[in-house]
Amino acid sequence: MLIATAGNGSSADSAPSPSLPGPASTAPSAVPAPRSGEAARHWWRDAVIYQVYVRSFLDTTGDGIGDLAGVRTGLPYLKKLGVDGIWLSPFYPSPQHDHGYDVADYRDVDPVYGDLAEFDRLVADAHRLGLKVLLDIVPNHCSSEHPWFRAALKDGPGSPARSLFHFADGRGPDGELPPNNWRAMFGGPAWSRVEEDGAAAGQWYLHMFTPEQPDLNWRNPAVAADFEDVLRFWLDRGVDGFRIDVAAGLFKHPELPDSPDPAADERTRDSVNPLAWNQPEVHGVWREWRALCEEYTARDGRDRLLVGEVSVRTPAEQAAYVRPDELHQAFFFHLLTARWDVATFRRVISEALTDIADTGSTVTWVLNNHDQVRTVTRYATDPGHTTEGLGSGLGPARARAAALLMLALPGAAYVYQGEELGLPEVVDLPDEALTDPIFHRTGSREHIRDGCRVPLPWSGLASPFGFTSGTDAARPWLPQPDWFAEHATDRALADTRSFWHLYREGLHLRRSLPQLGEGTxxxxxxxxxxxxxxxxxxxxxxxxxxxxxxxxxxxxxxxxxxxxxxxxxxxxxxxxxxxxxxxxx
Missing domain, CATH: 2.60.40 (Immunoglobulin-like)
Incomplete structure (x- = not known):
C-alpha cells in the first residue's frame, strides 16, 4: 500500500462532482498555501504545471473533439489534483494539418475549440481557483493558410510578402532541385516548390516540419514586430505566460548552405542540422520577449513566464537559453530521454543542477509530453532491460517511481495529461485512424505521436468513457481502446492505490514541506x-x-x-x- 501523511482516498475525496459528465471529477479542495516567505512573483521557480492537450481533454459539444469549455469544466479536477497551473496546446484557427501547430491566426480561437469569450471565461475561472494559464505559442512557422503565406504565393518572387518566409530558387538547369539538402523533422525534404504565374521554374520555400507549415524568416523585422503584438494580445487577456514551440529554431543560416550532416534515409528527421537550429541570433528574440514580460510584471507584480521547448544536445547548450535576461525556463528533455538506469539518471540530474541551476534559473523537469511515448509504456520496453512488457508490471512501477523522483527534485515540473492516470501508450491504432503527419509523410509508424494523444477516459466502462456526451455525440477523434476503462478518472479517484492518488499526495507534500520545490x-x-x-x-x-x-x-x-x-x-x-x-x- 502507499504510505502518506495526508489522507488519500477518503469517501469525501472520491465524491463525484456534477460539473463533469458522469463521475469525472471531485469538488475543488484547498491546495496548501505557498510556503512562508515565498515571493508570489516567482511562482514559476518550483511550480508544477499540467499540460492540457485540448483536443483530447474533454468535449462539451459532442463533436468528438475536446474544447476550451471542456478544459474549464475540468478545472476543479485539476485544482484537486494539486497542480499550480495549466499549459494549453494550440487552439488558434488552423487547418489542423499538425493539430494546431500550423497556425492560421495567432489572435483568435478556432471554432472547433470555442471562441474568445469562452477563453476569457476559462482564464477567469482558472484564476479564481488559483491556477496559472500558459499558452502555446508557435513562432518558428505558421500555417500555409496564414494570410502572410497566401500573399507570398500570390505576389511572387522578390516581393515583400515572400521576404517573410524562406523562398529560394532551386538548383539544377531548371531549378528542379531543392536549394539545399536539408531534411524536415517529419520526414522528406525541407523544401517544397511552388508554381509561379507565367514562370517556367517556380521557387521553393522552407518548412522544417510539413509543407503546410512554412518557416517564418525572423531576419525580417516585421516578423518580430508582429509576434510582439501577438504576445501583448494574450497578455492583455490575462494569461500568465507562454510555452514556446521550437524555441531553438527561428533563425536559419542566412546563406542556407548544405547541411554538413545530411540525412541518408528519406525517413530520417534532421534534428541535428546546426544550420537550422540553435543559431546565435535567436537569443536576441528571447531577450526582447523577456523584457516584454518584465514590462507587464512591473505593472502589477505578477510574473509572466516564458518556458521554451529547447531541443539541444547538451545541458550546457540549454543553459544559454535561461540566462537571467532570456527565457525563465526551458524543458529539460534529458531526463525524459534517459534510459531506466541509475547511473544515467544520476548523470543527467547532476548535469542539470550544474549547468542550468547555475544560471539562476531552476530546472524544468519533464517525464512526458504530447510528442513522446507515454511513460508507462516507455519504461516497460526500455532498451537494455529484459521485460515482459506492460504485463510484467515493471512499466507502471517504474513510471510511479519516476513520478515521485521528479516531484522530489529542485525546480519546476510539468505533467502531461493522463500521466496521473497511469495511461499506457495506445500502440495498436489502425492505420486509417492515424492523423500524425509523421506517418503520412514517411509511411512509417516509428515516432508517431497519436498513441499518447488518445482522448482521456473520464468515466464508465466503454468508449467514449465520458469524454464526449449527448445523444448525437460523435466518436472521439482518435479511438479509445476498451482497456481504458481500467484507467478512467472515476475509478482512479476511488482507488487510493492509483496513480492519481500518488500524484495528488506527492503534490500536496511538495507544496507543504519546505524541503521540497526549490532548494538544495x-x-x-x-x-x-x-x-x-x-x-x-x-x-x-x-x-x-x-x-x-x-x-x-x-x-x-x-x-x-x-x-x-x-x-x-x-x-x-x-x-x-x-x-x-x-x-x-
Missing amino acids: LRWLDSPPQVLAFVRGDGLVCAVNFGTEPVAAPAPGIPLLASGDCPAGILPGSTAAWWMHAPDAR
Missing part, C-alpha cells in the same frame, strides 16, 4: 542500483532501479512511497520519501 540536493551513498539524495535539512528520496529489494537508506516508515514499502526495506522499481534523517551521509 545532496547525494547519498547507496547500493549500486539505488539513487538517493537529501533535500534541504532532512527529506530523503530514494529510488531502487533494480528489481530486488535493498535496505532502506533511512529509518522508519516512508512518508510517501510509489509502492508497498515496509519499514527498513526499499523494494525494486520503487521510490520513497522519508523525513528526518540527520545522520544520513
Whole structure:
C-alpha cells in the first residue's frame, strides 16, 4: 500500500462532482498555501504545471473533439489534483494539418475549440481557483493558410510578402532541385516548390516540419514586430505566460548552405542540422520577449513566464537559453530521454543542477509530453532491460517511481495529461485512424505521436468513457481502446492505490514541506542500483532501479512511497520519501 501523511482516498475525496459528465471529477479542495516567505512573483521557480492537450481533454459539444469549455469544466479536477497551473496546446484557427501547430491566426480561437469569450471565461475561472494559464505559442512557422503565406504565393518572387518566409530558387538547369539538402523533422525534404504565374521554374520555400507549415524568416523585422503584438494580445487577456514551440529554431543560416550532416534515409528527421537550429541570433528574440514580460510584471507584480521547448544536445547548450535576461525556463528533455538506469539518471540530474541551476534559473523537469511515448509504456520496453512488457508490471512501477523522483527534485515540473492516470501508450491504432503527419509523410509508424494523444477516459466502462456526451455525440477523434476503462478518472479517484492518488499526495507534500520545490540536493551513498539524495535539512528520496529489494537508506516508515514499502526495506522499481534523517551521509 502507499504510505502518506495526508489522507488519500477518503469517501469525501472520491465524491463525484456534477460539473463533469458522469463521475469525472471531485469538488475543488484547498491546495496548501505557498510556503512562508515565498515571493508570489516567482511562482514559476518550483511550480508544477499540467499540460492540457485540448483536443483530447474533454468535449462539451459532442463533436468528438475536446474544447476550451471542456478544459474549464475540468478545472476543479485539476485544482484537486494539486497542480499550480495549466499549459494549453494550440487552439488558434488552423487547418489542423499538425493539430494546431500550423497556425492560421495567432489572435483568435478556432471554432472547433470555442471562441474568445469562452477563453476569457476559462482564464477567469482558472484564476479564481488559483491556477496559472500558459499558452502555446508557435513562432518558428505558421500555417500555409496564414494570410502572410497566401500573399507570398500570390505576389511572387522578390516581393515583400515572400521576404517573410524562406523562398529560394532551386538548383539544377531548371531549378528542379531543392536549394539545399536539408531534411524536415517529419520526414522528406525541407523544401517544397511552388508554381509561379507565367514562370517556367517556380521557387521553393522552407518548412522544417510539413509543407503546410512554412518557416517564418525572423531576419525580417516585421516578423518580430508582429509576434510582439501577438504576445501583448494574450497578455492583455490575462494569461500568465507562454510555452514556446521550437524555441531553438527561428533563425536559419542566412546563406542556407548544405547541411554538413545530411540525412541518408528519406525517413530520417534532421534534428541535428546546426544550420537550422540553435543559431546565435535567436537569443536576441528571447531577450526582447523577456523584457516584454518584465514590462507587464512591473505593472502589477505578477510574473509572466516564458518556458521554451529547447531541443539541444547538451545541458550546457540549454543553459544559454535561461540566462537571467532570456527565457525563465526551458524543458529539460534529458531526463525524459534517459534510459531506466541509475547511473544515467544520476548523470543527467547532476548535469542539470550544474549547468542550468547555475544560471539562476531552476530546472524544468519533464517525464512526458504530447510528442513522446507515454511513460508507462516507455519504461516497460526500455532498451537494455529484459521485460515482459506492460504485463510484467515493471512499466507502471517504474513510471510511479519516476513520478515521485521528479516531484522530489529542485525546480519546476510539468505533467502531461493522463500521466496521473497511469495511461499506457495506445500502440495498436489502425492505420486509417492515424492523423500524425509523421506517418503520412514517411509511411512509417516509428515516432508517431497519436498513441499518447488518445482522448482521456473520464468515466464508465466503454468508449467514449465520458469524454464526449449527448445523444448525437460523435466518436472521439482518435479511438479509445476498451482497456481504458481500467484507467478512467472515476475509478482512479476511488482507488487510493492509483496513480492519481500518488500524484495528488506527492503534490500536496511538495507544496507543504519546505524541503521540497526549490532548494538544495545532496547525494547519498547507496547500493549500486539505488539513487538517493537529501533535500534541504532532512527529506530523503530514494529510488531502487533494480528489481530486488535493498535496505532502506533511512529509518522508519516512508512518508510517501510509489509502492508497498515496509519499514527498513526499499523494494525494486520503487521510490520513497522519508523525513528526518540527520545522520544520513
